[in-house]
Amino acid sequence: MTNNEQQLDREECIKQYPDVSRFVILKIDTALRGIHFTENAIERARETNSLLKIDGDKFKISGLIFKDGTSALGLEGVQGRFPKIIRGARGAPYILDIIDDKLMLLDGKETLEECFFKSKPEYYGKKTSRGTPMDEIGGTGQVLNIGGSFGICQFWVEKIPCKYCNGIGSGLPRETRKGGNSPEYLQDVYETIIEALKEKGRWTGFSAGGGSQPHSDNSPYEKEVDEYIKSINVVKKIFGSKKAPIRLVSSAFPEDQLLRLKEAGATAYEPHIEVWDEKIFKWLCPGKAKYYGRDYWINSAIKAVDIFGKGNVCTQIVGGAEFAGPYGFKNIDDAIKSNLDGVEFYAKHGVALTLHILRVGQTSYFSRIKHIAAPLEYYVRMSQGIRDIRRSYRIGSDFHDYRRQGLHPDLDLSRIDYKLN
Amino acid sequence: MATKEILTEDVINLIENAQTFKAIATVDEEGHPHITQRDLTMLDDGTLAYGEPFESSYLNSDMVRSIWFNQSISIFLQQNNHSFEIKGRPVRYVIEGPLYNKFYLEEKEKHKSDGDLAGVWIIEPQEIRNESYSTRRKEEIEKHPHFQHLDRILERIT
Numbered sequence: 325m326t327n328n329e330q331q332l333d334r335e336e337c338i339k340q341y342p343d344v345s346r347f348v349i350l351k352i353d354t355a356l357r358g359i360h361f362t363e364n365a366i367e368r369a370r371e372t373n374s375l376l377k378i379d380g381d382k383f384k385i386s387g388l389i390f391k392d393g394t395s396a397l398g399l400e401g402v403q404g405r406f407p408k409i410i411r412g413a414r415g416a417p418y419i420l421d422i423i424d425d426k427l428m429l430l431d432g433k434e435t436l437e438e439c440f441f442k443s444k445p446e447y448y449g450k451k452t453s454r455g456t457p458m459d460e461i462g463g464t465g466q467v468l469n470i471g472g473s474f475g476i477c478q479f480w481v482e483k484i485p486c487k488y489c490n491g492i493g494s495g496l497p498r499e500t501r502k503g504g505n506s507p508e509y510l511q512d513v514y515e516t517i518i519e520a521l522k523e524k525g526r527w528t529g530f531s532a533g534g535g536s537q538p539h540s541d542n543s544p545y546e547k548e549v550d551e552y553i554k555s556i557n558v559v560k561k562i563f564g565s566k567k568a569p570i571r572l573v574s575s576a577f578p579e580d581q582l583l584r585l586k587e588a589g590a591t592a593y594e595p596h597i598e599v600w601d602e603k604i605f606k607w608l609c610p611g612k613a614k615y616y617g618r619d620y621w622i623n624s625a626i627k628a629v630d631i632f633g634k635g636n637v638c639t640q641i642v643g644g645a646e647f648a649g650p651y652g653f654k655n656i657d658d659a660i661k662s663n664l665d666g667v668e669f670y671a672k673h674g675v676a677l678t679l680h681i682l683r684v685g686q687t688s689y690f691s692r693i694k695h696i697a698a699p700l701e702y703y704v705r706m707s708q709g710i711r712d713i714r715r716s717y718r719i720g721s722d723f724h725d726y727r728r729q730g731l732h733p734d735l736d737l738s739r740i741d742y743k744l745n
Numbered sequence: 746m747a748t749k750e751i752l753t754e755d756v757i758n759l760i761e762n763a764q765t766f767k768a769i770a771t772v773d774e775e776g777h778p779h780i781t782q783r784d785l786t787m788l789d790d791g792t793l794a795y796g797e798p799f800e801s802s803y804l805n806s807d808m809v810r811s812i813w814f815n816q817s818i819s820i821f822l823q824q825n826n827h828s829f830e831i832k833g834r835p836v837r838y839v840i841e842g843p844l845y846n847k848f849y850l851e852e853k854e855k856h857k858s859d860g861d862l863a864g865v866w867i868i869e870p871q872e873i874r875n876e877s878y879s880t881r882r883k884e885e886i887e888k889h890p891h892f893q894h895l896d897r898i899l900e901r902i903t
Contacts, residue, residue, distance in 0.1 A: 345813035391837040392812045393864065443842050466841075525849035525862065526841065727840050739809050740774070742801035 331699040333415070334431070341704050347394040348736045350429075350437065352703045355397035355681045358409065358417040359388070359429070365420040368427055374441030376448060376459065386464040387442035387730070388420070395730030396429070396439060400683065410684045412696035446523040447516065454508065458516040467571070467728050468520055468527055471505050471513050471555040472534025479536055479611025486598060486609045488645045490685030505554045514558050521562070528728060530559055533573030533594075538615035545615075548574065549581045553588045560589055567591065571723045576612075576624035582631050592636045592723040593628045597621055597677075599641055600666025603651040622670075629674040635720045635745060637675050640732075641666065643706050644682030644698035648690060656702040663706060667713045676714055676721040678732040679706050703733060710734040711741070720745035751870045752791060756822070756829050760787050765824040769795070771807030772816075779803045785820065785868075793820065793833065793868045796848035800863035808866050811835050817871065826879065832872040839865040 334353045338346045361369075361383075369375040369385050376384040388396040398418065400409050419430040420439065429436045448459045463469040479485045505513075520527060532555045540546035552572055559568055569591050576595035577585070585593070598612070599605050606613045612621055628637045646652060646659050653659035667677045682697040684690045711734045714721070722728070726736045752760075759765045770780045781804040783795040797805050811818055812835040820831040839845050845865055853860040875881070885892060 347813060389840070392809065393838045393840045440842070524853070525846055740806040743803050743806045745801075 331414070332701045334700065337700055337704050340701070341708065344704055344708050345392070345394075345737065347390045347392050347437070348707065348733050349700070349704055350390070351394050351397055351736065352681060352707070352733050353415075353700055354399075354418055354429075355683070356411060356697055356700060356703075357415050358398040358400075358411055359396065360417040360419050362419060362421040364422040365427060368422055369441050372441055373444050376444055376464070385441060386444055388439050389442060389730075390429075390437050390439060394726060394736050397681070397731070400685075408686050410686065410691050410694075410696060414699075445520060445526065447519040450519055452512040452515040454512065456512045458512075458519060461513055461516045462520050463531075465728070465730065466527060467529045467531045467724075468517055470517070470530045470532045470558060470570070471509065471551075472532065475534055477535035477611075478538060479615075482611065482614075484610040484614060485689070486611065486642075487648065487689040488598075488608070488642050488682055488684070489688055490683070491687045505551050510554055510558050513555065514561060517558065517562055529569035529571060529723060531571045531573065531724075532556070536575040536611065536615070538575065543578055543580050544620075545575045545577050546581060549577060549584055552585060552590070556585075556588045556590060569723060575615075576621040578624065579627050579631075582624070582628050586631050591632065592638070593625075593632050594638045594640065594724075595621055595624050595628075596640045596642075597625070597666070599646045599663075600669075601646060601651070601653075601662050604646050604649065607649045607651055608645055625670065625675045626673040634674040635676070635722065638678055638721045638724070639670060639675060640678045640680050642682050643679045643703055644696075645690075647698060648693065648695040656698065656705070659698075660702065660705055660709060664709045664713065667710050671713050671717040671719055674717075674719065676719045677710060678721060678724070679703070679710055679734045680731065681733070707733040707737055711737040714738060715741050715744065718745050750791075751873060752787070752831075753873065755827065755875075756831070756873055757787060759822045759824055759827060759829060760785060760793065762824055765822050768821045769804060770819040770821065771804060771811065773803065773807050774810060779807060780821075788867065791870070792836065793831070793870060794844075794848075794865055795868075796852055796865050797863045798852060798861060805863060808835050808838070812838065818868065820868070820870075821876075826877055828876040828878075830874040830876050831870050832874075833868040833870045835866055836869045837867040839867065 332340060334349060337349050366383055374385055376386060385399070388399060390396060416432065421428060421430055423435055427439045427441070429439050442464065445462065445464055447462060450458045452458060461469060477485060480491065532552055537548040538545050552574065556570055559570055570589055571592040571594065572585065572590050573594045582593070599608050602618055605618045625637055625639050641663055646663065653662065670677045681703060684696050720738065720742065721735060724732070724735070726739055767785050768780050768782045770778060772778050781802065785793050785795045788794050799805060808818065810816065815834065817832050817834050820833060822829045845862070848865045849862045852862045
């Protein structure tokens with residue numbers, strides 16, 4: 325891979341790729357470099373009711389957006405979900421400070437963009453009837469969490485997790501980590517949703533995900549599906565026959581399980597392939613390779629288009645992971661070509677593919693081998709390439725776009741393509 | 746010039762008049778123009794704002810491109826014999842918070858169960874052109890006397 329001297333910085337990328345929004349390039353760079361909050365910025369979060377929690381010198385906020393609505397990233401430390409992220413030597417963190425009474429993002433002393441905190445949900449601070457804090461369940465953006473499958477990934481249990489993974493369950497409520505959605509936990513979810521929905525104009529969908537459970541008596545991953553259906557039924561209890569958007573970030577399921585989920589009320593489905601190259605897939609995702617191989621994971625997404633419809637099935641690659649390991653790509657041109665071949669393949673079958681920016685946490689295998697995210701330019705080219713292919717096939721992925729999730733820079737670029745789909 | 750100074754009293758009156766026809770003109774990535782009716786209001790700082798009901802509208806797509814690439818848009822106001830064009834640029838897209846909530850509730854009030862809101866666009870006016878017929882006619886006679894027909898000149902003399 326290119327060394328640090330050859331890597332384009334943010335301004336160079338903006339100049340080199342004039343058709344890519346500078347906000348999206350900045351977003352990617354905040355993911356790579358992180359953001360440091362000054363005391364003034366923290367105080368502004370408190371004043372604007374955007375501070376979720378303070379615990380000693382640690383604090384949490386809902387999120388940060390630029391003036392066009394794009395979400396900044398690099399906030400893992402202040403969103404409390406993930407262990408410390410290892411970034412490598414690619415530039416000091418950005419700084420969030422107050423300049424002329426405005427919340428501004430700076431690069432060193434250079435003032436870049438005005439930012440805005442995402443507001444704290446109104447249900448925050450409330451408890452369920454059995455005393456569970458609702459903020460441990462619901463979420464802070466525009467999509468409500470309705471629980472995971474088991475909260476523990478069987479791949480981790482068998483010591484064959486995906487090598488970039490920081491550990492499923494680290495961000496999920498403790499209850500789910502006991503294995504399955506207990507009736508008490510589901511009642512907590514029900515009460516949290518009821519309370520959250522009192523805030524009009526905020527929530528646009530539901531999301532469930534977390535941990536693979538391939539072992540079942542009958543069909544692959546059947547027990548995992550059983551748990552998702554329990555979560556979906558909570559939503560059905562509230563919405564009745566009215567169709568609410570429910571997205572699953574899950575394992576790959578065979579057709580019979582997909583049909584069960586559709587019947588239950590799921591509307592969008594995401595089995596992540598993580599990397600396109602066949603050899604790297606086996607090395608990177610040994611659990612997925614074991615249960616039940618690359619073709620199985622690909623075919624599940626393709627079959628799901630017949631069930632959930634085009635635009636409602638998405639997979640993802642973890643950009644930057646494909647450079648690691650014995651089969652890893654040695655340069656970004658080859659990596660991008662391979663990944664975009666995958667994007668095109670999926671697009672021909674009606675499946676969208678999005679880009680996840682690699683985050684190397686202290687608990688992942690990648691941190692042990694000192695593998696970090698790819699250069700900024702790689703993510704800019706990947707984002708543009710993925711978006712261009714999806715656009716040419718008229719495939720959207722609205723359910724986790726710039727505001728419903730805000731993690732994928734290619735989906736940020738797709739905002740101007742909604743009119744086409 | 747400060748935003749508040751750009752908007753004259755005539756323009757502000759038109760903006761605040763519910764009977765005024767208001768539309769926004771934009772250009773997409775292919776260079777094709779689009780024009781869409783939207784209700785605009787003026788905020789306290791002199792910027793203009795409107796609630797965008799549709800995330801997937803051509804207008805919204807063009808506004809996103811405009812804020813990304815610092816491009817201008819155009820606003821047209823018309824009421825009786827008064828019309829103005831305001832050249833401006835989008836400076837913020839608000840997707841949540843107190844301003845969003847205000848516009849969201851207004852959409853719900855207007856359209857009841859059909860009401861929804863993608864976001865609120867805030868536009869900074871940069872330039873105004875008075876396109877009222879009488880104003881433009883007077884300007885053209887003064888600056889371009891050769892454009893008028895002789896029978897008009899005769900009609901004015903007699």
